[in-house]
Each structure stands twice: as C-alpha cells, then as structure tokens.
Amino acid sequence: MPLLPQLTQSQVALTKEVQVLDERGRVSTISIPAERPLTVYLDKRELVTLMTMGGNPEALVLGYLRNQRLVRRIDELASVQVDWEVGAAAVTSHHGIAQIEERTAKRVVTTGCGQGTVFGDLMDEVDQIHLPVDARLSQSALYRIVDTIRVHPSIYKKAGSVHGCALFSAQGDLLYFVEDVGRHNAVDAIAGKMWLDGMAGGDKVFYTTGRLTSEMVIKGAQMGIPILLSRSGTTEMGHRVAEQVGMSLFSRCTGRHFLLLTHPQRLVFQLDFAEPANEAQLVKA
Structure with a gap:
C-alpha cells in the first residue's frame, strides 16, 4: 500500500438559492449550482485554475495531476491542502517533480467543458495503453x-x-x-x-x-x-x-x-x- 498524501477535508456549499421572475411576473426561488475558481499550485508553481462546484476538491486535484500525467505515483505527493478563503489548492511533493517545466510547457485546448486543457501531446501515451480484453x-x-x-x-x-x-x-x-x-x-x-x-x-x-x-x-x-x-x-x-x-x-x-x-x-x-x-x-x- 503506497504512502498516501495528507488531505484537507474542505467543505463548501454546492448550491445557492436565488430569486427568479417567470414569464407571468411571478417570483419564485430556485437552486443553482455553485461555480468557484480553484487555483492549483504544485510545489508553489501555479499550474491551472479549475472552475468547480467544490464538492470533491482534493480528489479533483489528485485526479487532475494523474490524468494530466504530471504525477506518476500517488506516493510522490506529501499533501493536498485546499483553502476556499483564497480559492487555492497547494500540492506539495516529497522530492519535487522531475522535468515539471518541460512537461507543462505545451498545452492542448480540447473540447472539454469546465476544464478541457491537457499538458503535452494528447496522444503521447495512447499506444502504451492496454485494456483488459476479457472484460464483459x-x-x-x-x-x-x-x-x-x-x-x-x-x-x-x-x-x-x-x-x-x-x-x-x-x-x-x-x-x-x-x-x-x-x-x-x-x-x-x-x-x-x-x-x-x-x-x-x-x-x-x-x-x-x-x-x-x-x-x-x-x-x-x-x-x-x-x-x-x-x-x-x-x-x-x-x-x-x-x-x-x-x-x-x-x-x-x-x-x-x-x-x-x-x-x-x-x-x-x-x-x-x-x-x-x-x-x-x-x-x-
């Protein structure tokens, strides 16, 4: 079992009630989802600002680092600290991330909604992926x-x-x-x-x-x-x-x-x- 990073357990309201006016002039109250910026820092280096509801910020940051291929193993990370007062997630590694400047130099804008930018060549590792053939x-x-x-x-x-x-x-x-x-x-x-x-x-x-x-x-x-x-x-x-x-x-x-x-x-x-x-x-x- 790898050593897991220390995580905050941050919580924030996921919806907000607002008043609306309909086509007949009637006033009612509805709920709308929250949307707030979360700027991710890796070893004090600013990486990206994610627009998120904020329901799972620590897991979001970890998954982002994993899916962007910036961190290979979870035991490379010491902590993920989310502070909603400043809208930031501070990620600290144990020994630094190798070639971080080179690996974040190229971004590809994709068709994602909310966050659709990937670091590096989008297709770099596709040929190395082998999914189980016996899954049903x-x-x-x-x-x-x-x-x-x-x-x-x-x-x-x-x-x-x-x-x-x-x-x-x-x-x-x-x-x-x-x-x-x-x-x-x-x-x-x-x-x-x-x-x-x-x-x-x-x-x-x-x-x-x-x-x-x-x-x-x-x-x-x-x-x-x-x-x-x-x-x-x-x-x-x-x-x-x-x-x-x-x-x-x-x-x-x-x-x-x-x-x-x-x-x-x-x-x-x-x-x-x-x-x-x-x-x-x-x-x-």
Whole structure:
C-alpha cells in the first residue's frame, strides 16, 4: 500500500438559492449550482485554475495531476491542502517533480467543458495503453447502471447545469458518483478517488452524462477502464481513440436504448431485457 498524501477535508456549499421572475411576473426561488475558481499550485508553481462546484476538491486535484500525467505515483505527493478563503489548492511533493517545466510547457485546448486543457501531446501515451480484453458487461447490468443513475439523488435534479460521472462494478454496483460544472472535473475527481483507494479499473464501468470526446476516452483509458457509457454521443476522434485502445463505447444510454460503437465483443446480449426497437430509437450517435 503506497504512502498516501495528507488531505484537507474542505467543505463548501454546492448550491445557492436565488430569486427568479417567470414569464407571468411571478417570483419564485430556485437552486443553482455553485461555480468557484480553484487555483492549483504544485510545489508553489501555479499550474491551472479549475472552475468547480467544490464538492470533491482534493480528489479533483489528485485526479487532475494523474490524468494530466504530471504525477506518476500517488506516493510522490506529501499533501493536498485546499483553502476556499483564497480559492487555492497547494500540492506539495516529497522530492519535487522531475522535468515539471518541460512537461507543462505545451498545452492542448480540447473540447472539454469546465476544464478541457491537457499538458503535452494528447496522444503521447495512447499506444502504451492496454485494456483488459476479457472484460464483459451484460445487458442487464447495463440497464441496472442506467436505472441507478436515473434515480440517484443529484445536484442536477435540484439545480441543473452540472455534469455527472460515476464508476460502477461490472455487475452494475455504484462505487462513486461525482457531479461538477464540467465533466472533466467530475472524471478527474473519480480518478483521484480511485488513486486514493488503490482501486484498479480493469473490471469497472464508467458512466458520464456528457459526450465521449477524445480526452474523455483517453482519461478513461489511463484509469484502466475498458467500458464507457454515456447518455450523450461521441465525437469522431473519441471513437477513433476507443478503437485504438480497445475500449467499448456505449452512447445514447437512455431507458432500454443504447448504441454500442466499438469493440462489441464485451457486451453479453440478453435480448429478453430489451424493448422492441422503433423508428424513434434509430438515432445517430
């Protein structure tokens, strides 16, 4: 078990109530999700400012460092200290991070919402990723995942305007659920939680409410997860990267409908669980 960094357990309000006026002049109160800047410093070097709700800041920072390939092992880090009064996360390493200036010199702006910038060449490590070929997902487990997300308590149901990501077992058991203003923040927070818990991704399923862009697929692959689900669609590059790394992509996962775009050998069909197709279901990814 690696030595884990010391973490703060910072807490902050995730929603705010505001008054609104409707089309008939009626006043009511609604909840809206919080959005606040969190500037990340690594050994006093400013890296990035993330816009986040603030629900899982320590895990978000860890997952960001992991998914940006800036820190290879969690035991390289001594602490992550989040201070909302100044909107900062101070990350301290034990012995410094090798070649940090070189590794943060090049940024690629991607199609992410909330945070879609990656350091270095986006495709640098794709060829080195090998996902387990024997991972499987049954049709009944897929539907269990979709149903779990549908009924799970969420900020989205209360306030809207956020993305959700979740990690499931291959049997459809919910392991983590994170919401944030950007889906990249949410996936990074889950990566951070997995890192802290020493959890492998090879027998897991990842779900996101957002579209499956190339960066989302790469992050999932870096987490070792072979199966990604989305209630939205995918991009051409997301599809291409999934084919390359051996990842199964499921899009348009709503109700009993889904579209499996890549590596169909992982799906165990159970047609008794499916509803008859109709023309309305035949949509493009």
